Amino acid sequence: GFKCGIVGLPNVGKSTLFNALTQTAAAEAANYPFCTIEPNVGEVGVPDDRLQKLATISKSQQIIPTRLTFVDIAGLVRGASKGEGLGNQFLSHIREVDAIAYVLRCFEDDDITHVEGRIDPLADAETVETELMLADLESCERRTLNLEKRAKSGDKEAKAQLAVIDKALELLRAGKPARHAVLTDEERRAFEMLQLLTAKPVLYVCNVDEGSAADGNAHSQKVAEAAAEQGAQSVVISAKIESELAGLEDDEREAFLSDLGLKEPGLNRLIRAGYRLLNLVTYFTVGPKEARAWTITVGTRAPQAAGVIHTDFEKGFIRAETIGYDDYISLGGETGAKEAGKMRLEGKEYVVKDGDVMHFRFAN
């Protein structure tokens, strides 16, 4: 599955947020049959209002959301790239995730020490990212020597890698993350093989005080502006509120949310933002037993999408009976959509769209 790492300086609210995420998932565990929770890894259901609507129309007994994994990566302090704190261990954890959520402290509280002695989320983001850039810089420089040798003796793969390493180095030396590299499609493959930490997509999570959960505050505003400038995403959340929400029953939760002027838990927005960040889309399978969501990356073709359910579906793929989400809802379900001629038979080249309701035909 896809993994999003939660990263940030100490005392910014990472654990509070992570625990709220996994507690909520645990509380609703009945809906998540494969929910595995390790100390710092949690699988959460991706909230999607469409599932309930599909389930109502098709009278499905069960709703099964698709899942996303969050990893709480502690130990980032100034100097981590040089082995301070948990150093290398922490870097290897970041290497394993597909995207990074930077938790930034945007709440004031004199009782909770800030490691740098001041509340400045943008400076914190820079501190954190600098450690990752230093680690990338070192790994690029280390690899360059070896690649140069191989390139000299005619190794084409090494040449291709050197070209992209140069692009990455130029950025890193200028204090910019590798994800800003402008690459051709061919270069992208070589670039991905470098597995640079700062090449991963990032999301800024502003942890604000409880009173600012609905609209954010001056700190989170600055982060939002900086994120927008880089074409990055930011989310405002109050980890404290989320941890309180996680302990409540459904009806209490609704009341608490409306008191705070919130439409839904901030975690829902965080999870969805993580999902978008990873370039993921959802298709559905719907029947009397269950209405279920499945995750694929943007651009996935029908056989590979079927393979997410079972490898046999991919191997023996014949075609996919497909109904667009809006048609499914407005025509009252599968029968209505069929009668209106809105059920399409899609083949091997079909690129699955977000919201498609699919039924795969396959041969064993």
Ligand code: GDP
């Ligand atoms: P981590 O080191 O980043 O994992 O931070 P923690 O989640 O352990 O939080 C550090 C401290 O800050 C704890 O005492 C939390 O209760 C507190 N904290 C977390 N979020 C908030 C918040 O939004 N407001 C306030 N006032 N305190 C918070």
